[in-house]
Amino acid sequence: MLNENAKYDPKSAAESNTELGINYMRQGRYAVALDKLNKALEQDSKNPMAHTAMALLNEHLGKKTEVEPHYKKALSLEPDNSATHNNYAAFLCSQGRMAEAETHFQTALANPLYKTPELAYTNAGLCAVRFNKRNKAMDYFRKALQHNPNIARALYQMAELYEEQGAFTEAQAYYRRYIAIASQTPQSLWLGVRIARALNDKDAEASYALQLKSRYPEANETYQLKQSEQIYY
Template sequence: MKRYNHFYRGCLLLLFITIFGGCASTPFSGCSLEDKKSANINVQLGVEYMRRGRNDIALSRLKKALNHCHYSGDAHNAIAVLYGRLGMAEEAEPHYQQAIALMPEAPDIHNNYGQFLCQKSQWDEAHKHFIKAYENPVYRTPEIPYTNAALCALQHQDYATAETYLHKALQKNSKFPRALYQMAHLSYEQKRDKAAREYLQRCLKVAKHTPETLWLGIRIERRLNNRDAEATYALLLRKNFPDSEKTRLLNQSE
């Protein structure tokens, strides 16, 4: 099987990097009440700017949060995520470690750090943190670290482990779009086309089309010799995403 090289695409409805820890309150020993409040406000603003793609303003806000209170686990977590997105791994690493030191039971931080380590090809260490996230009994969304663990396994071509994690994610949340898409793609790669179709259809009941879902649908239906369904997917891809890489691949394949 060829290397699974686009494991972070398809059915992108949920922000996969989670920002805030799962604790009701963050340890702030050493900070005044006013500094705690200012730090929290700046973390919230920084996260919102991250979501809007304004990383420069986000970084400024998160630095202000840490200036107000260096003991904010949420601030360390958020700025670590941001540094990771900016490709600044050396800057991100100490903030992840500080966040975990301050909030060792926060599953969101372990999930984020696991994803960060996976991107650095540190598979074994990454999975240790995913385990700490999804085994936390109070974590409300364990399907996220389960799916991230699957994506990490896919990155180093451990398909059996990936499928196991995806099944566990769907046991926790049968409508989780990212896990459904990844199961559809993995099934397609393994030539289980009817299963791939089923997972993709389930994904599209809870998520909007992306170029990736449409291109996958085209290839599934093409192999199943369903020309009408293939043509429908192709029409939607060309209409809604005319300049996408997947549309270019479609044109080349015909």
């Protein structure tokens, strides 16, 4: 039975709708998520989590001009939230604004209470790769793996960056760590082929090549593999 004397608390209602919005967004139910987050902001326009969630949702929906105002509002309300700084930095990087992104990554990482710095280090590394800052990227990925040795994206990127440099033994070490915890993709199988080929590991090369051809026959990486076989053999 409802308590008719209970007072309506808009802040509490906003928190509930924010939580619902985030859960719907995770399920891919973006229209419902948008409705819940709009309600949350109507109930409490100073809820930083609602603004952050709305920024992320607008990114998913491709509404680029509506992303940044929500990040800025969230950070004005909660300037020490490292997760928000990390998310905002990743968005800025996607928009080609590396210097601004770097500032927010560093702000996130400067917070000693940040529970998952490996996420910011990984995103900062991906941003550096995007702008062809290979050495800086590797430094970020190493730091991410120091905090959490099982960050698949960081392991993969380290394997790929070492392979690009011709440091195939190091590339293989990171690659093996990657495939131990992550599912193979066309990109990772093609990387495995290249590393194994460089190290003259015929068994591994044949295994990765067979998986790539059988599991992903239409992938661009499979085409690259077939083209390379015509030249290599």
